[in-house]
Amino acid sequence: MKILQLIHKPQNRGAETFACQISGHLKALGHQVKIVAIFEGNATLPYEGEIICLNASQGNRFLDLRGWRKLSKIISSYQPNVVQANAGDTLKYAVFSKIIFDWKAPILFRNASEVGRYLTSPFQKRYNSFLYRKIDWVASVSGVSERDLLEHFPFLKGKTEIIPIGLEIKKQESLVRLKPFSVKHIVHVGGFSFEKNHKGLLRILSLILEKVPQVHLHLVGDGPLKEEIELEVKKMKLESHVSFYGFVNNPLAFIDAADVLVLPSIIEGLPGVILEGMYCKTPVVAYNVGGISEIVNGDTGILVEKNEEQKFAEGVLKSINQPENVRIDNAYRMVVKRYMNEDIALKFVNSYEKIVTDEE
Structure with a gap:
């Protein structure tokens, strides 16, 4: 399959790091992956391939027709089977790009927190409800995250599952001795x-x-x-x-x-x-x-x-x-x-296959 991973920006944060790590495992499983960042960033993420940047303007992210168009052109050229939105403004960009420029790939949203904590006004809830109604599947990082999402947006019932964050197998090569030594x-x-x-x-x-x-x-x-x-x-x-x-x-x-x-x-x-x-x-x-x-x-x-x-x-x-x-x-x-990424990548593949089959 072809998967497009949409990230907020190259930054040393869990959502971006995990998306890059999983992408490496997806490629090892024989799938094609393209990573697209919405905004500029200077972090070096754990991914050997190219990370394309839309160079969108954060000040204009609520009405960024130019950014939505650039994303649609990448999707039109790449023809992914699935677009995965990974936290930050990624869901907003994926949904509006799809609505306005009418591309067909299903959207999977990775829910990595408790969205209810950030809904501070009726407008925010209505706005998020609009976005969530346009997606095909949600992978929540925990049972609590999933329950919180369904409590606020019950229409998503039947379109969610739990896929936790994972770790890479690592050998500890660079040791650190914390100072002072006597404490x-x-x-x-x-x-x-x-x-x-x-x-x-x-x-x-x-x-x-x-x-x-x-x-x-x-x-x-x-x-x-x-x-x-x-x-x-x-x-x-x-x-x-x-x-x-x-x-x-x-x-x-x-x-x-x-x-x-x-x-x-x-x-x-x-x-x-x-x-x-x-x-x-x-x-x-x-x-x-x-x-x-x-x-x-x-x-x-x-x-x-x-x-x-x-x-x-x-x-x-x-x-x-x-x-x-x-x-x-x-x-x-x-x-x-x-909780190792090798196994968690397979869970994402199962989700991709499910929503692609449903689309067909």
Whole structure:
């Protein structure tokens, strides 16, 4: 089959990285893949082929006739069997391009979060309802994401399934030694956005330091709120206990070197970083949001109800002082068995075949 993967832009974010990784596996299975980015970006994504850019204007993305036309020309030339829209503005561009320029390929939307969290007005719900009525299939990253979608848009019933995010098989080649050497290391990997809740993480760190002063927090990632969090660290006088790294090419090496991986997000779909922690056999502590409870439970990690910062701190301390090897091994086996991209690519192929058959 021919698959066109539509991504928001070349950026180091889970949706784009996963789309590129899956595309590599689809090609290995004998399918043809073309990746198209809506907006410009400067990240190097894990994909060996060309990534075509529409060079669309973000300021004009709600009425971008030029961008929709460029996408339609690519689709007309390539003649894909399926167009897969992967988060961001991709669904909007796919739907309006198809409506206005009348191309025929079915659209599969990859739902990687809880859409209901972003519907803040009746207009947004009506607008999204219009978009969702124009698609052929939805692959939700978790059971929670799927239920949230169907709760807000029940007309999609019968047109959704769960296909989780996955991992690549990786050999750890570049090792990281976290400093200072004499302390316990907490690692957080994620963009600096409100969903990731960095301010809450700093409050949790303060609670941990009251019990164990020999702890250091390593923040891996970049994003719009990074400067604000750097100022918050100074305000809370935590400079000697927090390090910032920006974007790194080898976050797995940081996770592997950590004593514990933390994810106190307030909104998530099914975060790949937790799977990476389990793959590295690093203890995981996370808030119970989105689909996290589908992978983190008493057998695989420590799950804390959202905003219970004291209990989160206690979970981190327990993971540092008394890591449970049985739990760590359970988590590793689960990831290897259920969340590797080689197998997940086959699930997407099954979906493509289903919607192509239905179209015929």
